[in-house]
Amino acid sequence: MTHAPQRFAFRLLATDGMARRGEITTPHGLVRTPAFMPVGTQATVKAMYTDQVRALGADVVLGNTYHLMLRPGAERVARLGGLHHFMQWPHTILTDSGGFQVMSLAQLRKLDETGVRFQSHIDGQKYHLTPERSVEIQGLLGSDIQMQLDECIALPAPEQEVQRAMELSLRWAERSRAKFEAMGGVEKGQGLYGIVQGGDVPHLRVRSAESLAAMPFEGYSVGGLAVGEPQEVMLRMLEVTTPAMPVDKPRYLMGVGTPEDILESVARGIDQFDCVMPTRAGRHGLAFTRRGKINLKNARHADDPRPLDEESECPAARQYSRAYLHHLVKAGEGLAAMLLTWNNLAYYQQLMQGMRESIEAGRFQDYRASVKEGWA
Numbered sequence: 001m002t003h004a005p006q007r008f009a010f011r012l013l014a015t016d017g018m019a020r021r022g023e024i025t026t027p028h029g030l031v032r033t034p035a036f037m038p039v040g041t042q043a044t045v046k047a048m049y050t051d052q053v054r055a056l057g058a059d060v061v062l063g064n065t066y067h068l069m070l071r072p073g074a075e076r077v078a079r080l081g082g083l084h085h086f087m088q089w090p091h092t093i094l095t096d097s098g099g100f101q102v103m104s105l106a107q108l109r110k111l112d113e114t115g116v117r118f119q120s121h122i123d124g125q126k127y128h129l130t131p132e133r134s135v136e137i138q139g140l141l142g143s144d145i146q147m148q149l150d151e152c153i154a155l156p157a158p159e160q161e162v163q164r165a166m167e168l169s170l171r172w173a174e175r176s177r178a179k180f181e182a183m184g185g186v187e188k189g190q191g192l193y194g195i196v197q198g199g200d201v202p203h204l205r206v207r208s209a210e211s212l213a214a215m216p217f218e219g220y221s222v223g224g225l226a227v228g229e230p231q232e233v234m235l236r237m238l239e240v241t242t243p244a245m246p247v248d249k250p251r252y253l254m255g256v257g258t259p260e261d262i263l264e265s266v267a268r269g270i271d272q273f274d275c276v277m278p279t280r281a282g283r284h285g286l287a288f289t290r291r292g293k294i295n296l297k298n299a300r301h302a303d304d305p306r307p308l309d310e311e312s313e314c315p316a317a318r319q320y321s322r323a324y325l326h327h328l329v330k331a332g333e334g335l336a337a338m339l340l341t342w343n344n345l346a347y348y349q350q351l352m353q354g355m356r357e358s359i360e361a362g363r364f365q366d367y368r369a370s371v372k373e374g375w376a
């Protein structure tokens, strides 16, 4: 009898109001929550080495079904040993189902009950992404935490449109779950998350959450947010949604967010986050620090000998002058993206570590207040 891998598990270690401190066990290790998951859409966290990402404290990186199915192809990654080996990241990988990217990147897309037909934005090749094919691709990649295929619509949208997309996503949740179980995902210790939709309509959010809670998902995502709505609408939706979600399963708010978004969402019961913000901002000359954001493109840094943050543990924040970083950004040097991405991910992981410790100590509100004071 081969060694049966441990089942996917979530342990709630402490709570402080709605804020939760937990840990997830996956086939590739432990995920400490609240967790920020750097985005590695095309099998790389841009401008970073994987051991560097790990050293900053990340337990999970994200891959993306839409991008990887188009290039290099899921079957090819499987033939080459799976995504963990391919990108040399031996820790947990979470993959999105591709629904979001198809609607935002693909050309000539046609969505119907079966799934979504589209043409690749790379070479125009035709695809038909169904709930079953999305789960199959995520299994081929070897993803530890997989997402159902869903329909995420932009806001604002008419209520009947929000309802249609939410109800379609519920039917796709059932089909995704059936395929995941048929592929033996549960026995492999992998997790499949249902995705709560419902736009900015409270009763649709609750119906989606309760319907998904009745299905045996290992975790639940809050989707359909960070799609153009004001922050207060997003936070209000969390206030109506998380109470309707199972308390003993992880909750992942997709695509969020700024440091403030994350603080406020942890305060409303969210455990997992992903966002391109720290990596994309780093490539555009923007540094996140304990004292707020610094735009290194700005000429006022040209003679400033100070580092970004002399107290940071990250060399990118402690060793290099703002003048040097400004020079690299203006000169279009690759090192600018590398150092600023390193700084930004370090800042985000330090923020998450601070939240985890403060929830354990019952001091989350004090921590939240002290972080916000630093930005003022």
Ligand SMILES: CNc1nc2c(CC[C@H]3O[C@@H](OC)[C@H](O)[C@@H]3O)c3nc(N)[nH]c(=O)c3cc2[nH]1
Pocket (backbone or CB within 6 Å): 039, 040, 041, 062, 063, 064, 095, 096, 097, 098, 099, 100, 101, 147, 150, 151, 152, 195, 222, 223, 224, 225, 226, 227, 254, 255, 256, 274, 275, 276
């Ligand atoms: C930015 N705001 C936002 N992103 C979102 C994503 C993509 C995140 C994925 O998109 C990629 O980042 C651009 C990463 O690889 C990540 O996995 C979503 N994905 C699904 N399946 N359903 C949603 O309702 C959804 C909502 C989002 N809101």
